[in-house]
Amino acid sequence: MHEMALCQGIIEIVEEEARRRSFSKVRTVCLEIGALSHAAPEAMKFCFEAAAAQTIADGAVLEIEKLPGLAWCMACSRSVEIGQRAEPCPCCGSYQLHVTAGEEMRVKQLEVD
Incomplete structure (x- = not known):
């Protein structure tokens, strides 16, 4: 389960920020996850x-914002939303798509004491 390794990385980021900004407790971690990131929110x-x-994040709530997958269709020259890789352009049906967003995962915000 690669989600455990991802969460351990998030904790490392949170602890580094705690050292840099001198806070002692994390209440909420807001995470952005792209639809194409292969990370299951649950x-x-x-x-x-x-x-x-x-x-430092013991008991903290993890809030997840899901970001859409976006791609540039080379056939119809449009930016389109996609739910997963290898699906056709919703406008023209072409498979000539270049992913432009939706693979990311980042800590967006922390609520701290």
Whole structure:
């Protein structure tokens, strides 16, 4: 389950920010996850709780904002929203798509004490 490794990385980011900004407790972690990132939001929530145990984020809530997958269609020259890779352009049906967004995962915001 790669979500556990991802959550451990999130905890490392949070702890680094705590050292840099001198806060002692994290209440909420807001995470953006792209639709094409291959990270399952429910698995992330489960793994985050385990990864956060006995850290500065112990008991913190993980809020997830889902970002759409976006691609540039080379056939119809439009930016289109896609739900997954290898699906056709919703406008023209072409498979000539270049992914432009939706693979990202980042810590957007922290609520801290």
